[in-house]
Amino acid sequence: xxxxxxxxxxxxxxKARKNSRLSRTKEDKRRTKCHSPTxxxxxxEACCLSKPTYMLPSSQRLTTPLFKRVxxxxxxxxxxxxxxxxLKADGSSRFSVAVSKKIAKNAVxxxxxxxxxxxxxxxxxxxxxxxxxxxxxxxxxVASGPFAGITPALKEFFVKTGVxx
Numbered sequence: 083x084x085x086x087x088x089x090x091x092x093x094x095x096x097k098a099r100k101n102s103r104l105s106r107t108k109e110d111k112r113r114t115k116c117h118s119p120t121x122x123x124x125x126x127e128a129c130c131l132s133k134p135t136y137m138l139p140s141s142q143r144l145t146t147p148l149f150k151r152v153x154x155x156x157x158x159x160x161x162x163x164x165x166x167x168x169l170k171a172d173g174s175s176r177f178s179v180a181v182s183k184k185i186a187k188n189a190v191x192x193x194x195x196x197x198x199x200x201x202x203x204x205x206x207x208x209x210x211x212x213x214x215x216x217x218x219x220x221x222x223x224v225a226s227g228p229f230a231g232i233t234p235a236l237k238e239f240f241v242k243t244g245v246x247x
Contacts, residue, residue: 136204137197144178144215152178152215161239163232165219168243175214175245177203185222195225202233206240214245 144152156167179199181192199220224232240246 136201138177138200138203138207141174142176142207144176144217148176148215149178149217152217156215156217159239159243161235161242163221163224163227163235164239165221166239166243167217167219168245169215170213171215172213174212175210175216177215178217179203180217180219182219185220186225191225195220198229198232199224199236201229202236205233206237206246209247210240210245211247216245 152167152169156169159166159168179196181195183192186192186195199218203218218236237246
């Protein structure tokens with residue numbers, strides 16, 4: 083028994099239909115245009131971002147064993163926007179941010195909150211006393227509140243706990 087296979091080759095470029103799900107990117111007016119000279123490279127001055135977010139360097143972040151030790155033996159402190167477990171330690175201060183699923187159900191929202199808090203920590207970082215390991219746990223108002231309110235609240239919280247000079 084012989085089978086015949088027919089292959090149809092497309093000779094012209096397909097045109098986008100009016101109500102199709104896939105649109106041509108060059109003609110899509112809803113997309114924002116990138117104004118940076120190198121749109122493919124990630125820089126701190128990322129295109130179309132209103133507030134830059136910074137991660138802490140790895141020397142200032144808690145490692146997994148340190149995180150577990152702080153969660154097991156650290157002393158807990160509370161404020162309206164944050165809870166924190168703090169452990170006195172030798173060496174430089176290290177931080178971690180843990181956002182609960184009670185605060186934000188979606189991982190995208192939890193990561194946004196985490197980036198906001200890390201960005202606030204980045205501005206406060208040079209003023210922090212050495213010798214603390216801190217796990218910050220943001221509360222619900224951080225998720226819904228303005229970004230500008232996080233840094234002053236974090237400074238006030240660190241002064242109250244003795245972490246800030």
